[in-house]
Amino acid sequence: MEKYILWNGDILTKEEKDSFVSFEDRGYQFGDGVYEVIRLYKGMAHLLGPHLERLFRSMKELEIVSPFTKEQLIDQLEKLIAKNHFDEDGNLYIQVTRGIQPRNHVYERDLTAVYFAKIDQFPKPLDLMQNGVHVTVMEDIRWLRCDIKSLNLLPNVMAKASAQRKGCYEPLFVRDDIVRECGSANFFLIKDGVLITHPANNLILNGITRMHVLQLAKELTIPVEEREIAREELYTADECFLTATPIEIVPITAIDDHIVNGGEVGEITRKLQAAYEQSLTEWKHEVGLV
Ligand SMILES: Cc1ncc(COP(=O)(O)O)c(C=O)c1O
Structure with missing residues (x-):
């Protein structure tokens, strides 16, 4: 056609x-x-x-x-x-x-x-959503206006290509030893039941999925912190995931050689995925899709 x-x-x-x-x-x-x-x-x-x-x-x-x-x-x-x-x-x-x-x-x-x-x-990329992906830490060499969804994506393009050569789905950008976001997705970490993600400032793109997930977490009464995440915190995290429009919520099961949560998708990640799916079902009813 x-x-x-x-x-x-x-x-x-x-x-x-x-x-x-x-x-x-x-x-x-x-x-x-x-x-x-x-x-x-x-x-x-x-x-x-x-x-x-x-x-x-x-x-x-x-x-x-x-x-x-x-x-x-x-x-x-x-x-x-x-x-x-x-x-x-x-x-x-x-x-x-x-x-x-x-x-x-x-x-x-x-x-x-x-x-x-x-x-x-x-x-829907069900395999990624169910089984998770690996990411690799990389220096964030992007400009200081990552909040603008600009076409100028060369640092993201090069980092993503390099990550994929290492068998990883995404680069995980670190600037000044702070974890920022991925090449084309936002990053979330869970520690002791608290959902943590970078504040929406000039150093990340404020993802629409990010905002939706934060709203879902509030509805589920999951405590949320929007704050800087130190690089070392990656290695003691209980769970990690990334979010982006085409892929919704995708668990991270490894960060370079470090295995997250024994390589399993964590409980809070699953809860948020279920809430996302539920919100979609409700929206589909609202707009007359089902
Ligand atoms: C750098 C970056 N961060 C985050 C995201 C996620 O944004 P959204 O949830 O609006 O798709 C994207 C999406 O392309 C992105 O390129």
């Missing part, structure tokens, strides 16, 4: 769109742009509001003039999903670049931003 993408407000086939990308696009030349990844369950966007809020915040922080209002974008995304007859589990990717101008570090203020959105099928 033909696959459609949303390109600057028009819904086009991939072939039609490919002839439109300008070599002077600042996203192409500088990674000067932002993006979002939104989960689709049975073709319905989950946590759309918080994702769009973060997209607009990222644009504002980088002084990118939004080419759409929230309402216009929602309308266009709904049309994109309908045009693709997409009713499975997948990821909706939205990218906005600052716009097109002759190459110059200094950007013009009144550029028209360029955007597209696409949908990819992505079933």
Whole structure:
């Protein structure tokens, strides 16, 4: 079946769109742009509001003039999903670049931003969610505005490739001996029944899944601490997991050579996974998916 993408407000086939990308696009030349990844369950966007809020915040922080209002974008995304007859589990990717101008570090203020959105099928990664993954500690060499979901992902790309060469799913970034987050996921640690994660500041991306999990923990009356985690704490943790939109909650069973919780998925991690699943079931009822 033909696959459609949303390109600057028009819904086009991939072939039609490919002839439109300008070599002077600042996203192409500088990674000067932002993006979002939104989960689709049975073709319905989950946590759309918080994702769009973060997209607009990222644009504002980088002084990118939004080419759409929230309402216009929602309308266009709904049309994109309908045009693709997409009713499975997948990821909706939205990218906005600052716009097109002759190459110059200094950007013009009144550029028209360029955007597209696409949908990819992505079933729930049950194997990862049930059996967990290994991570490897790496120095965080990213810039100091990790709170912006910028296209400029080279440190993450290189770290993730290096982690995968070591047989690990993710790098675990450490800066100043403090554990920050993973290459494309947030990090959580559990010690003596307390759920601990990095504060939402400029040194991590405040994940939409992170915020959802913190809310679920509060509802389950699991004590939560948003604070810096020293690197040494990794090796005495009872449980660890990571969160991201496409993968929800994924347990960490090893950090380099250190085995977490005897290599088993911990009790609180399982509880939170069950609560996540339950919240999805309730949401699906609310939006009429079941
Ligand atoms: C660096 C980083 N941290 C955290 C996350 C998780 O964010 P979210 O839960 O919004 O997908 C991502 C997702 O891509 C990420 O790239």
